[in-house]
Amino acid sequence: MKKWKDTYLAPASFYGKIGRIALPIAGQQILNQGAGFVDTIMVSHVGGVGAVAVATQLDMLLGPVSFGINSGVNIYSSQFFGAKDWNSLKKCFGFQVMLNLLGALLFFLVAQFAGHGVLRFYASGDASLIGLGWQYLRIACFGYFFNALISAFSFMYRSIQQTQIPMMIGIGVNILNACLNYLLIFGKLGLPQMGIAGAALATVIANACGALVHIVYAVVTQQPFLGSFREMTAWSGTFIKPIVKRMLPLIANEAIFGLGNTMYVKAYGLLSPDALSIYKIGNTVGSFFYVAVQGINSAVGLIVGEQLGRGDLAEAKRCVKYLFPVSAVLAACVALLISLLAQPLVSLFGLTDASIASGAVLMVRLFSVRIAARLFNVIFMSTIRAGGDSVFLMFLDCGIVWLVGVPLAFLSVYAFQVTSIAAMFAIIQCEQLVRMLIGYRRYKQGKWCRNLTAETQG
Numbered sequence: 001m002k003k004w005k006d007t008y009l010a011p012a013s014f015y016g017k018i019g020r021i022a023l024p025i026a027g028q029q030i031l032n033q034g035a036g037f038v039d040t041i042m043v044s045h046v047g048g049v050g051a052v053a054v055a056t057q058l059d060m061l062l063g064p065v066s067f068g069i070n071s072g073v074n075i076y077s078s079q080f081f082g083a084k085d086w087n088s089l090k091k092c093f094g095f096q097v098m099l100n101l102l103g104a105l106l107f108f109l110v111a112q113f114a115g116h117g118v119l120r121f122y123a124s125g126d127a128s129l130i131g132l133g134w135q136y137l138r139i140a141c142f143g144y145f146f147n148a149l150i151s152a153f154s155f156m157y158r159s160i161q162q163t164q165i166p167m168m169i170g171i172g173v174n175i176l177n178a179c180l181n182y183l184l185i186f187g188k189l190g191l192p193q194m195g196i197a198g199a200a201l202a203t204v205i206a207n208a209c210g211a212l213v214h215i216v217y218a219v220v221t222q223q224p225f226l227g228s229f230r231e232m233t234a235w236s237g238t239f240i241k242p243i244v245k246r247m248l249p250l251i252a253n254e255a256i257f258g259l260g261n262t263m264y265v266k267a268y269g270l271l272s273p274d275a276l277s278i279y280k281i282g283n284t285v286g287s288f289f290y291v292a293v294q295g296i297n298s299a300v301g302l303i304v305g306e307q308l309g310r311g312d313l314a315e316a317k318r319c320v321k322y323l324f325p326v327s328a329v330l331a332a333c334v335a336l337l338i339s340l341l342a343q344p345l346v347s348l349f350g351l352t353d354a355s356i357a358s359g360a361v362l363m364v365r366l367f368s369v370r371i372a373a374r375l376f377n378v379i380f381m382s383t384i385r386a387g388g389d390s391v392f393l394m395f396l397d398c399g400i401v402w403l404v405g406v407p408l409a410f411l412s413v414y415a416f417q418v419t420s421i422a423a424m425f426a427i428i429q430c431e432q433l434v435r436m437l438i439g440y441r442r443y444k445q446g447k448w449c450r451n452l453t454a455e456t457q458g
Contacts, residue, residue: 010322018299018326024163026295030288038178039199040284042185044349046195050273051132053280054122055140057262062107062144064258065251069099070155071301072247075388077159077225078302079309079453086224091239093156093225094232100148111141122262124269132196139200146207153214156225158298161306169213177206242452246390253394260401264428267409268421274356275421282363285345289338289367292330293374296323300382308386313449320383320443327379331372338368362422373432380439387448396439405431
């Protein structure tokens with residue numbers, strides 16, 4: 001028993017550090033999910049839930065690409081923070097901003113010139129969904145640029161373990177977004193009644209304000225990652241090459257992973273038009289609880305990355321072991337909360353179709369299985385990412401989606417003749433078990449335990 005305690009129970013200061021890092025990130029994600037939750041409730045009252053589900057599939061692709069860019073840079077920025085190398089930290093941030101804006105530009109062009117084709121694919125040719133979806137997408141795509149800046153700032157604050165800053169800014173952004181949604185969707189205070197187009201415009205305006213606040217705050221407070229244009233773009237080939245080398249597999253991983261997730265939406269849509277509404281509502285509510293995963297994910301990456309940057313490899317290994325009981329407790333708490341709150345939360349959408357309402361409740365409860373498994377998987381994945389083992393991470397994350405999850409989704413439709421979206425969702429979760437077994441084996445091999453700071457110095 002003593003050996004178990006020494007191995008898996010950390011000093012109180014360790015849990016305090018997890019809280020300081022993870023809770024603000026989780027809080028920010030709760031706000032983001034809460035804003036999406038409110039948006040979906042409002043959109044449900046104008047009959048646009050399914051349309052928004054297909055219109056946001058480009059967001060579902062851009063988000064993972066942005067995450068791959070930021071995670072790739074943060075492998076190094078968190079270690080530079082641990083090493084107190086401020087010049088390199090500034091270069092990382094400049095590189096991060098440039099790549100995020102390039103990604104936003106690419107997806108903006110896709111939305112503008114190929115948006116109808118994207119909507120047609122995910123809506124399975126449903127003309128009503130395509131028309132409503134275009135009303136949303138043609139406006140929402142302008143927000144990609146503001147989201148890019150917010151993501152770059154948020155991830156850099158995570159690298160320097162100041163996660164409360166993006167959380168506080170996020171509070172203001174999401175309150176503004178909710179207010180503007182109400183005004184523009186329903187046409188209050190003399191504003192035009194825009195329906196789902198109003199939801200898109202509200203999000204763009206709110207995110208534009210958020211990006212502006214991030215810039216002003218960083219300049220006024222003289223954040224250590226912010227320098228002159230020259231300082232932030234003084235990239236040598238020696239500096240960029242190792243970052244890009246480890247970033248590209250992460251970007252590819254997240255992009256392919258995101259595409260795999262959109263293929264699930266395609267498979268759900270093959271069941272029935274109502275299945276998309278059930279998925280959107282169930283996913284919106286279920287994702288509200290997913291913040292526990294995101295908080296642990298960030299805490300693992302930053303704490304382990306900091307120790308690796310200092311060259312304390314033994315402490316990095318100890319930190320990972322301390323996180324297993326934390327994940328177990330969180331998994332139990334989240335499962336209980338989902339069971340208790342699924343019905344009352346779904347009832348807020350005012351659904352008149354009893355079958356859609358019951359399907360959404362069941363979908364929310366099934367998220368407890370996904371979240372519990374993911375809470376353990378992110379320990380392995382974030383540890384592997386922190387040590388720069390990017391190629392294997394690509395296989396572990398998106399490879400399992402395409403080798404296990406996506407085939408199971410379409411086999412459910414065409415081979416197993418599944419007609420319930422809840423049953424299909426449960427079958428797909430086999431991918432989490434496969435990922436857990438493979439991830440644990442890689443973690444035990446210890447190939448992730450490396451100090452990477454010297455790589456950018458030639």
